[in-house]
Amino acid sequence: MSEPMDVDPETPRGVKRKANDLSVVTAPRRIQALDQDVTNKIAAGEIIVAPVHALKELIENAVDAGSTSLEVLVKEGGLKLLQITDNGHGINKDDLPILCERFTTSKLKAFEDLMSISTYGFRGEALASISHIAHLSVTTKTKDSTCAYRARYEGGRLAPAKPGQSADPKPVAGRQGTQITVEDLFYNVPTRRRAFRSASEEYNKILDMVGRYAVHCDGVAFSCKKHGEAGTTISTQSASSTVDRIRQIYGGTVANEVIEFKSANEQWGFKANGWTTNANYHVKKTTLLLFINHRSVESTNIRKAIESTYSTFLPKGGHPFTYLTLEIDPQRVDVNVHPTKREVNFLNEDEIIDAICNTIRIKLANVDTSRTFTTQTLLPGARPPLMTSHSEIASGSTNQTSATPKSKPYENSLVRTDAKLRTITSMLSPATTAPGKDSTTSVRQEDNEYETSDRELVPCRLLSVKELRAEVRDAMHNELTEIFAGHTFVGIVDERRRLVAIQGGVKLFLVDYGMVSNEYFYQVGLTHFGNFGAIRFDPPLNLKDVLTIAAEHRKATSDNDVGDFDPNEVVQLVLAQLIERREMLHEYFSLEISEDGVLISIPLLLKGYTPSLAKLPNFLLRLGPHVSWTDEKECFATFLRELASFYVPEQLPPSPGPEDLEERLDVELKNRRETIRRAVEHVLFPAFRARLIATKSLMKGGILEVANLKGLYRVFERC
Template sequence: MADPMDVDQESLRGTKRKADDLSVVTAPRRIKALDPDVVNKIAAGEIIVAPVHALKELIENAVDAGSTSLEVLVKEGGLKLLQITDNGHGIDKEDLSILCERFTTSKLKAFEDLTSIGTYGFRGEALASISHIAHLTVTTRTKESSCAYRAHYDGGHLAPAKPGQSADPKPIAGRQGTQITVEDLFYNVPTRRRAFRSASEEYNKILDVVGRYAVHCDGVALSCKKHGEASTTISTQSTSSTVDRIRQIHGTAVANELIDFTSSEAKWGFTARGWTTNANYHVKKTTLLLFINQRSVDSTNIRKAIEQTYSTFLPKSGHPFTYLSLEIDPQRVDVNVHPTKREVNFLNEDDIIETICNDIRVKLGNVDTSRTFLTQTLLPGARVPLITAETINDSASDAAASFTPKAKLYENNLVRTDAKIRKITSMLPPSTRTSESPALNPSLALEETEYETSDRELVSCRLVTVKELRAEVRDAMHNELTEIFAGHTFVGMVDERQRLVAIQGGVKLYLVDYGMISNEYFYQVGLTDFGNFGSIRFNPPLNLHELLKIAAVREKAFLLAGATEDEDFEVEEVMDLISSQLIERREMLLEYFSFEISNEGEIHSIPLLLKGYLPSMTKLPNFLLRLGPYVNWDDEKKCFETFLRELAAFYVPEQLPPTPGPGEEEDNLDEEVKSRRAYINKVVEEILFPAFRARLIATKSSMNGGVVEVANLKGLYRVFERC
């Protein structure tokens, strides 16, 4: 008798096939062109991912057609029916035959037109994609036409309404404008249709998109409702203001706390306007309505920057509502980077975001001087109660019994939020503070620096090695430390010799080695601004040979003072070797680093990494000398990494004698040292640390000894409670 567990393995169902079970391919497979229908369905799947994407394309087409009224009708989340009716210019009858063919558009003629595109759509793929995965009907009438025309489409071409009928557009009665009806979306893509969880979820996504365009499109009335229902879910008037539109869609709680803001910068080619909530309003999740050149897009960088801006104004886990309309010079924007136009790329992204957030921060700071509270007016005829100690105690006990009081804000949870209040240096005796004489005034050095704007166009870095170095920095990011620097408050300089400052993050106090942090920051600046550096120009130019000789003689004297004879070297030999290396690679240095060296060995310029800060020129000879042995000129990735590391080390503020303490004399210090120390103190507080706040990615290596927690306000209170 056969064992019941002894089953023929070939009869098993649902088992995975092994590689050995597959048929062996003995010849290369032939390459064939895909069927056009397959190509069109693949393209449609990239552009129309869900009903909401089809509706977004239709809304944009309607607004491009000059519509002032849009009506949206939805059934089963848009999968069964999606209809949009507008009162725009309409479509000519002669254009209906090619309306749904791919890449047919009235908005683009040459590829160069993409640099000045000012409309929502431009590729002519929306209707074509929809017609390949749904039953599409278009009813349209122009102002000059005596009647409307209705056309049906299937697979990008005209189709008869019923079998046996003509596919030509039929004349019917209708008003000016266009009505587009999309039925049975994804009827021929069953796997995509089954992936949608519920009709209500898709309808909520549709409401979100309609609400965004209802807020943004001035002079356009939008309405949206479910099929079969009399009332509309969203309805806005064409004459409504932006605040009224936000009130209708997002509620009165948001609209009552809105403040308007504007921002612009001709150098970056942008203007921005919008509305954002003040510190009286906060929710658990940020609401960002972002439009770039009138197009609704997403931007993680802008969202995070706005959240970071509000972190100093809102309680923990509190987030704002922001509507932002950003207009950028079309020549600086690449709109053709995403199939659904959800994302765009634009130049100077970091600078534009920083400018906008600074303007929002100023607005919030002006409004944040007061808070709004709701009050209850006494009813007419009511007797004013007599306030006594007993009534206060009684009312307090009654309130405690019926309400949960808000947690009391104790002093050990209070944090410093104003960087302009008293600092460590203000506690020093007057004799030890920085002199206000013009010779020692650090702001004088900053004001005397002249800057010129170059006409050179920004270069988009496409080098794989640079992108890999950027990725390595992102992978090494220390999230907690990055947040501390992004929201820190500068407390004061501690020691110029050890390069220590104190900053506050939340309720904690940290000692920071600004030399180590500056090194990492300038290295990251070198990677992000690669190929687009400014330049520090020398007039007259500096002699490369002489600078190398200064550094080489100094280095040789240092080695001979305590080293063996094996470490000795010939100064002239080193000078010739390094100068020849730099002159030989002068074209690469100029193109990537704005480091200009002539064929005769004259240095005309070096890279400028941070506006407002000039590194110590006494470090320049040693920087040039180290470019020989410490830069790997043979491997591209290592070359860029080691060169930028040396450049960052050159930009790190030098160590200086510390500020004398009480009773100590400063007369024996050189005037130049005093002036440089005052300059460094000014730069560290007003330029370097604001720059760290704006764009530093703190890495795990910079946490290792670079930042040390020295006090915790809550812990200090626990200590003092025992005293």
């Protein structure tokens, strides 16, 4: 029998045992409830991490109280003194005794109220937390009160101003509103107080927070200054516009380059608006002022998405300034996910971010016509650098009243920026149009009727789809994406080989619009996954008959070896696969098939453009052998690739020569050619400009540079 194990009851808590002491086992300790004071200080340490967090809570409370003026006074970075004075509704005297108790609030009564909360604060923890780690005093006066009342708090309870005095609130002289004074922050948490490196660093954080709310809160005047100084560091007026506030806080360099943007979607329940800098402005670090339901928050996903959007417009290492206020249906937002309310969760995050970034991308692309470039030469004795804008060059306008006369721009720097100036189609002979018809009206319009569905948008939380989206972002070619985002459509060059010409800057490119369309529709499929529109057939189609058309055509046009198969057997196999997976196809891709094999609808990827239904049989037939049905990620990727291929405009024979004229041209083929021409110029390429992420794969045959204006001038100069 082994000897009993020795237990050392005097081993201090928290001491790590050494390797040779592994045989020593301490007695199990009993579980006890922490003292209330300890729990309050722990909670205070989670909510008030630094002086700036205390100030954020106080600013939000002041704005919730209907204030139109906020004055902030700071001493030693807020550690010695942090005071905020507002002219809001004030606090009723009867509420002062429980003002600093935990979870006392006027904004929340039941847990269900969190689903519709629209105020800044709601948990009633801010003042309680501050009172446990600082000396807190409150002076307040309501509209109906004859005087103001001052109360001091320690540990969440009323405390006397001096020993032996009563702790009840004292009547004092004061104006309407509330003044909250926080002194000696973290006086009883010396470790936390010593962790702050410098008072100036904390003051800069406070200035940043005050500046954010000063930009956002319309109709509220803000001021912030150091204790003992006469001048204010930040001062904004209540009547100032948003741009004026940005100018006063962040400088004229930013304010002169900001552009306004707005985005909204009723299905996703959001409205977004804000101001962001154009491509003339860039700094080394992104400045993002983000407000969700008027609460200053941080979002890594939104920041990265905006930086990715600007990567195609700014030089390498350049970052923008963006002020974004996002209003989301409160029922779609969970605000109670972070102790300091620094982060929130909301539904349809990916879709909302994509919509906002697309709006910003379109705005930047439109403003890109007035970007300012500085050119410099290394040749000795050259002229000083010339600064001109695209809009001035295009219009030929110059400011004759300027004190410094502008030099005439070099011809090899002239860039056509207006798509209406001249296109290839405008230079073609009108002989191909019907007599008596204008060329602009000869294009047959789509006969489809569009209806808006009230179906709720389904957020995509599938990891496989998110990985496929990430692969597209990782494969982005920045320079090529910028070319498409700011291109000018020149015209269709070859219909049979699906080539068009576009202009990007001073360069001319040939683009395989079939290859680019394939990549674009694949990206649309990933973005709208689970939320596709639908093209409904009236009457519905018999799926077996459609598959039979494709199978018989494949057998008739294939070689003997490849075409040696039974069409009926292939049709039955593919039909069984599609019917078996019809629920998944309907839920994810809006491809609706009935139990008895009737094709009801196919996905709609782009409004205003209908794919060739002549390609429908082959598309459905290829879904059998060319989709990896056994693996989720491969299934989605291969299906979307097949869907994108179906949506690519079909190849058509070239237009007949002038000697053939229209009488020898099939009417249906002519109409389809005109439809494709209209779709390519007025639907597809504007869509590419708005949201295409050009991947590196497009560099291999998708786009070819055919002319460079400056290079051509060098050739002509030698002639």
